[in-house]
Amino acid sequence: MCTPSIDVIRTSTPGGLALFNLVQKLWDHNRQPADVEEILDVINSRVCSPDDIDRLLRLCPRAVVLRNVVKLSLSMYLAKNHASQLGVRFTHWRCADVGIEGAAKRQLSPECIRLLDGQDCSKTQNLDAFLAFFPGCRYSFATSEMPEIGWCNNGLCTGVRLLLHPDEPADDVGKSFRRLEKQPVGIVVRLEDADIGDMLMDERVPSGCVPVKQKSVRFQVRGPLGACCALASSCC
């Protein structure tokens, strides 16, 4: 089970040489102010024009950001772009959150849910509030249940099939997307680095795929949610 090989910067091409020089400057410890200016200019020379973005969108790009807040929304947007490029229907849904404070379980207020949706998934036990599916969708795992086959945190996989909830209402085929009312039972994914063959022997699971099922976790959120907590308690 070999992971894709790690390539190197090839200085034989002009682009490779330019990047090589930039990397050398980034790692230079005796940097002068003029060098910093040059680094800034070289990096900023690679800012995409609207035409570039248009071209890149057809290639279904991914993105690197420094903050998870941006990651949540932009990821959903690029997933839609990928679905439209593949010409497949986009399905999305949100997780089920239930407040467990007090004697009885209570449904969270809409304000509380909205606030939770904006939280970084690392603060909400690594489970995103929103999830989407289409055949060919790229996922990464949030748990490490089977590291031997690549099912570990940040392990990559591709969506193959959606296992819907039995009580899910009928699909309205007129719409270009589908919003699920119930949390799906699971997603069948194809692992990128592992060849597991027909290990599962289930007709719903194609060869080389595994079903990722629902999971329930409990977690606590602090900070600004305190106000929301009070709000939720007062509403219920």
Place this chain on the structure above:
Amino acid sequence: MRTCFIMLLTENEAHTPRYSFATECMLLLAQIIPPTAIVPYADDINAKKRGCKLSISRSAIPLHLSYVVTDIFTQGATFKKDEPFLLHFGAERWKAANIRVPITRQVSMDDVHLLAPLGEGMSREKALDRLGKALTPKPAFVREMTHRAAQEAALLSSPMYKDMVDQCRAQDADMRQRGQLPRHASSVQAAWGASARAVYACPMCKESLDGAETEGPTPAQRGAAQRSTKKRGARKNNEGLDARTRRAHAGLERRVLAPGAKVVSAFVHEPLSEGEAASWLTVMDTGCASRRMRRSRLDAVLVSFPHEVQVVLTRKSMQILADQNGWLEDDIMTAGLWMLQVGIPLKPL
């Protein structure tokens, strides 16, 4: 629709609504594909009360979309040419790693695509100041790099390394003359593919691999291999190796990995010039292999130079090397310097 994306991007800028170049780009994106997702925004609730905890039970599928990742995720990755990555640095949380890592994951400058300029929304002086501060290394880091550079310089001036480079070049020229391509990474990868048993071998003890089992040998064969190893080990000690090298390799692990063990490969495709060899470790970042090994629980790292030099490093051997030589365990140079110091060809079994 537009409001939705303005909110999306301004959240990155310390919750300050601002119509920026990046916003403009994203609005262009929005015209192509109408968004339907609910975009969350957290800054509209004026939460004055802090310190209160809210307990939640969440039911979801433990997957998340991997279209957008953070710079931490990209450590150890190499972006492929057919999978472009957009980079967005925002205006805060600049650190040396934040700037260096996403850029150095690319193979060419043509593949670097920034969604917004670095230092967008701030004056040029401020951007330069913050970038300079972010890229200024800490003293401990400088000490470590100076130590590495000294080791590297000593290595590059050693006759063993020069012989190895000359040998590689001669072989390369010979193969090209005969119309053969140099050994490509893919052939090595095929040899070490899913069904291969990755065998770790200390290059100084490579003869012992002749008796190493790859398909589950019988106990008798294993015993013969061990006896053979002892004899050859005795011969090896008389080959004029210095005491330090012998000590360094005596404790290295020799074992057969379990079938199906995960092996990550790092390849250097092109013959190295002397200047490139001095800096390939910085550029290629073989250290990602060790990080990946730890993160993905890999059992070994196969590092392959062109032609003959291919080395498998196991987790334990890297740890031993780190202890003996005073290098960091998660060290780029550990693998690279050791390989170059050894300089003895190995072939995959």
